[in-house]
Amino acid sequence: MTNLRLLANGEIDAALTLADAVHPDGRAPAIGRVYECYIQVAVRPASPILHLTDLRGRRVDLGLVGSGSAATGEQLLRTAGLTPGVDIAVEHRRLATAVQALQRGEVDAILWGDEVPTPAFEQPMRLRLLDLAEWVAPMYQGSGYPYDTLSVPASTYPGSAAVDTVGVPTLLLASAELADHAVTCLAELLINQGDLLVPLHTIGFQFLDRRWLVGTGRVPLHPAAAAYYRAGHG
Template identity: 50%
Template sequence: MINRRQFLTSTGAVAAVAAMSACASTAPPTIRLAAGETGGFYHAFAQLLAATAARTDTLRIEPVTTAGSLSNLELLTRGEVDTALALADSVVAAAPGPLAIGRVYENYLQLVVRADSPIQRVADLRGTRINLGNIGSGATAIGEKLLRTVDLDPATAVTATHLPLRDAVTALLDHRIDALLWAGGVPTAALDIPATMRLIDLADVTATMRTRFGYLYDPVLVPADAYPHTPAVHTIGVANLLIATPTLTTSTAAALTDLLVAHPDTLIPTEAAGTQFLDVRSLIDTATVPLHPGAAQVYRRWHG
């Protein structure tokens, strides 16, 4: 038998443990989201998504800074993250595997040179030094395809480097490279094209890119003054997908999807207002990548 003091002590401990267990069971799940480089649109979007989730009682999101799409897919495959942002062409190439939560925005291929450069089109890149995106980024794979549209071998026709975006911008302005390629939102904060740089129009290669490499490459327009001093420029767009591992629970995937559908205005960086948007009709356009059952459940509820 135990005395009254022992009984009160033991029941108090049990109550405390029970209370802690109850709190733990009601705490919202936390998912890791593979984002992208600091200063890029992936990173900005992931931070906004995490901040929006923090204001709810359904989900917590931990953004993970990465090199980009290809790195994100590797992390997802290895089970080191639960969700990731990736270019649609990279995801399709990696299938089967990831499931889509939604198409979250459009990536713009941006080929940048110095303002005084003789480079006027992609074919002029022969013999130049070009940064084809950070190692592990989707821009690298797209850049190689872009060069092939004008019959330039990425291994021999150019000298390619793979610097992070901020370093590539510095290298371009310091004349250590002649061009840089970036795939991201418009405008991209870390790019912020000054008067000493300009964008190359890709209208002459867009149709060839689509014919040779598939329907995922869309003709899009970078609006005039999207960056200071820049005229409107035609380029190539690729959808960005928010994807998840198939092991993500239906309820957690649904909570994540609800964030996209219910809070679209909070998830677009201020500088990109007008060029990016979230809408149920565009969110479900995930190419050939199947929707996660939790996401499909939410879209049926919101859109029928």
């Protein structure tokens, strides 16, 4: 969504977006594969919800309208046979507000995509993550995008058990009009100062080295970025 629309309209020159949302036609080439986004679904620890399909008839917050994780979340729910707005009541909040709504019982589950642990949890709270491993292959079959299976360690959040979840890379894209030298500067920034972009104590930001930056999948690398990676970094 929103970032892709702004990029297509020429309102911004570069954008971070989830790879499953990007059309592989090269109109918005990638500067690099930056990090892995963990799609996470959380419920209260004592909730009777044990599986994704248990969300039928429940209230679920999917995050802000237009966000990539909300779109991926809808794909996940539809894959599980849950139509948003029909089988579940969908709400949209910023993550920090959604966490509070979950604590107060205003929603039954929250879905978001980010690194783990997620910095938006300013005050660590007890929650239970749903295991989503069984939906990774069906999501690929339904959408054509090869999602990853990622492991979330136990106690990532207070009291949480280890689970597997859905992963999707986050790409840094360039507009078609962005000058080659600007693309090169951004690629250089990712290579040489990428560690400054990585929050401490997170495990979802593992792609800030040349081996992973170039792994943009079906989205082609911008020629200037590809040339920079080849010339200076093999």
